[in-house]
Amino acid sequence: MRDGGGASGPGEGPDPGALLAWYDRHARALPWRVPPGAAHRAEPYRVWLSEIMLQQTTVPAVKPYFEAFTTRWPTVEALAAAQDAEVMAAWAGLGYYARARNLLKCARVVAGERGGRFPDSAEGLRELPGIGPYTAGAVAAIAFDRPEPVVDGNVERVMARLYDIDEPLPGAKAEMKARAAELTPRARPGDYAQGVMDLGATICTPRSPACGICPWREPCLARARGTQAERPVPAPKKAKPTRHGIAYAGRREDGAWLLETRPDKGLLGGMLGWPGSDWADAPPEPAPPAEAEWRETGVEARHTFTHFHLRLEVLVAELPMGAEPARGRFQPLNPKDLPTLMRKVHAIAAAALRHD
Incomplete structure (x- = not known):
C-alpha cells in the first residue's frame, strides 16, 4: 500500500x-x-x-x-x-x-x-x-x-x-x-x-x-x-447444456392464478413461481398440479442461466372456483412480483388464455 x-x-x-x-x-x-x-x-x-x-x-x-x-x-x-x-x-x-x-x-x-x-x-x-x-x-x-x-x-x-x-x-x-x-x-x-x-x-x-x-x-x-x-485474456468458453421442464399456468374463474413459492435452496429459491417439473436433460413426464384440461400453448419460455439454457413447455388451464390443487395456492398476481423467467411464462399463458 x-x-x-x-x-x-x-x-x-x-x-x-x-x-x-x-x-x-x-x-x-x-x-x-x-x-x-x-x-x-x-x-x-x-x-x-x-x-x-x-x-x-x-x-x-x-x-x-x-x-x-x-x-x-x-x-x-x-x-x-x-x-x-x-x-x-x-x-x-x-x-x-x-x-x-x-x-x-x-x-x-x-x-x-x-x-x-x-x-x-x-x-x-x-x-x-x-x-x-x-x-x-x-x-x-x-x-x-x-x-x-x-x-x-x-x-x-x-x-x-x-x-x-x-x-x-x-x-x-x-x-x-x-x-x-x-x-x-x-x-x-x-x-x-x-x-x-x-x-x-x-x-x-x-x-x-x-x-x-x-x-x-x-x-x-x-x-x-x-x-x-x-487484455484481459478471457477463459476458453464452454458450451452450455440445455435443460427442459414444464410450467403449469392455471387461472381460476375469478382471475386468481395457481402459484407456489419455490424451495429456499436452488435457482430462484424463495421466489414466487409456477408449479412445474424439475429441470432435466430430457423433457419430463407431465405431472399437473390440479385436475383440469391442461393444454399446450405451443410456445416455450426460454431463459439462460449462468451454466445452462432452459426451455420450459408452458401448459395452461382454466380452473373452477372449487378446484383443490395438489400443489400451489390461488392468489391475485402482479407480474412484477415474479422473477424474469416466471414473467415469461405468465406472458405466454396470458396470451394463450386470452384467445380461448
Whole structure:
C-alpha cells in the first residue's frame, strides 16, 4: 500500500494520485455514493446494499432497485423487520436470488446481534452472511476508508492492461488482485477504489478503451505495446447444456392464478413461481398440479442461466372456483412480483388464455 502522489509520467509506474485527481473531476453520480471530498463517508448500509445488488448485475439495472429498497426500507433495521416474501418480491427481476435471501440474513444479524452497526473492517464484515472477500473489501474501503483492495471486473480489466497480464482468466485473477493491492493508497482508499471502478466503467472499457484521455495512459504497458484490446485474456468458453421442464399456468374463474413459492435452496429459491417439473436433460413426464384440461400453448419460455439454457413447455388451464390443487395456492398476481423467467411464462399463458 502506498500514499497518493502526483501525476504519472513516462517510464513511471501507475500513480494513485493521478487517478484520485481524475476521480475528483469525473466521479459518476450514483445514488449510493457521496461525492469526492464530502465531509462524511457513505452510509455502510447503503454501500453494503449497493454492493450486494451490483454482484453480477449492471449499474443501470441496479439503480431503480436500490432507490426502491432504500425508500421502502431506509435502514438496516427496517430491512431486517421486513417480511421475506415482500423482500423477495421487491428483488424480482434482479436475478441471482440467493443474494436476496442472504441480504435478509445479514440485515437481521446486523440489526439484532450488532445493534444496527456494520463491522468496520474487512475481517469483521466477512463474518456476516452473504459477504465474501470482494464485498467485505468494498464496504470496508468505501464506508470506512480502510486501505483494502477492491477488485471487481472493471478493476481486473484495468490491472490486466496496466501490467499487460497475458495469463488467461481465471488464472490471472491472483496477479490482478496482487497488483491492485500494491496500488491501493492509504490516503483516501475509498475514493481510490471507486475511482478505479469508474475508470474501468467509463474509460478502460471492454471494447474501444479511450486511452487518449486515461489518467494512467503513460504507465500503461498494454497501451504502449498495443495489446489493450487483447487484455484481459478471457477463459476458453464452454458450451452450455440445455435443460427442459414444464410450467403449469392455471387461472381460476375469478382471475386468481395457481402459484407456489419455490424451495429456499436452488435457482430462484424463495421466489414466487409456477408449479412445474424439475429441470432435466430430457423433457419430463407431465405431472399437473390440479385436475383440469391442461393444454399446450405451443410456445416455450426460454431463459439462460449462468451454466445452462432452459426451455420450459408452458401448459395452461382454466380452473373452477372449487378446484383443490395438489400443489400451489390461488392468489391475485402482479407480474412484477415474479422473477424474469416466471414473467415469461405468465406472458405466454396470458396470451394463450386470452384467445380461448
